[in-house]
Amino acid sequence: MDDDVEELLDGIGPRLRRIRQDRGLLLTDLAEATGLSVSVLSRLESGKRRPTLDLLIPLARVYRLALDHLIGAPPTGDPRAHLTPHRADTRTRLNAVVVPLTTYPGRLQVFKQILGPSPDQPVRVSHAGHAWFYVLAGTVRLLLGDTERLLRPGDVADFDASEPHWFGPADDKPAEILHLFGPHGDRVGQ
Template identity: 75%
Template sequence: MDHELAALLDGIGPHLRRIRQDRGLTLADLATATGLSVSTLSRLESGHRRPTLDLLLPLARTHRMALDHLIGAPPTGDPRAHLTPHRTDPRTGNPSVVVPLTTYPGRLQVFKQILGPTATPPELVTHPGHAWFHVLSGTVRLLLGPRTLLLHPGDTADFNTEEPHWFGPADTHPAEILHLYGPHGDRPTPPQNQS
């Protein structure tokens, strides 16, 4: 085994421990979520258990991470992200297309969102977290509590999502935004005009 491969294998356990700790999970929490025993997880993180697919796949699924990111593998092959747009059901009244621009689940994610005009009245929502978006084109109407704000290309919104809010195009033309999501929502579910 060459030195580079040996170093990668030796680093998997500590890398798995950092991921677990960054997410605020105990070994017991992770054992419950993956179905692996606490002792197996502990030996894997300490390097006393060899990482195998039957151990790594439940961890990748639980952490919602690709295997190469889970084990900290160096990048290989084509570095270009293959973008897959997600469309909303037009019957929802909030037509939107969301294009993930990053491919590293579990961390900060960036999306391009195309907000389509809607014929239905806006419905303000609240949820834990924080929203950040930057307007690329068009005009976005942001309802934030009792306030109505119009954002134009180059404008950025940054607000606490526990305040009632809604955003969408300000007129009959689509608007495009860059939208950030943190570890508690790596993609909008379902993607729509509201965060």
């Protein structure tokens, strides 16, 4: 086996652990969702077990990621966009993984966000611009001014971002949203 393939295989375990932790999941949560045992998942993440398709496919389904992203495969010349998730800036007090879907500075910004449970009390923020999000999965708690709303898959929030607001999962399970920001929203999550 060549060195590049060996290096790719060695990096899969730590990548899988980082993805799980970024989504706020415990090994027991992941085991329940995938049907794989906690010990198999632990050995896979620690590099003590080689990744195989029968292990990676259930993980890709639960994480809603393509296999090439899940394993960190090198670019192949594929013309599709290869999205790069990152952890939201902790100053936003939002436990989230952010996936930028557009890269147009100074224009409308679109992100997919996986919102993890937040240990802190919600802190409302305000900033210039307009915010819009669509709930893809889970239940999102939105605090906007003096009101509180629970939003479920298919629900939309549309508001002036200068009004104090906070949003996150309504319970201890992650939620996913498609988030659009007005021209000044490119600062959020960066």
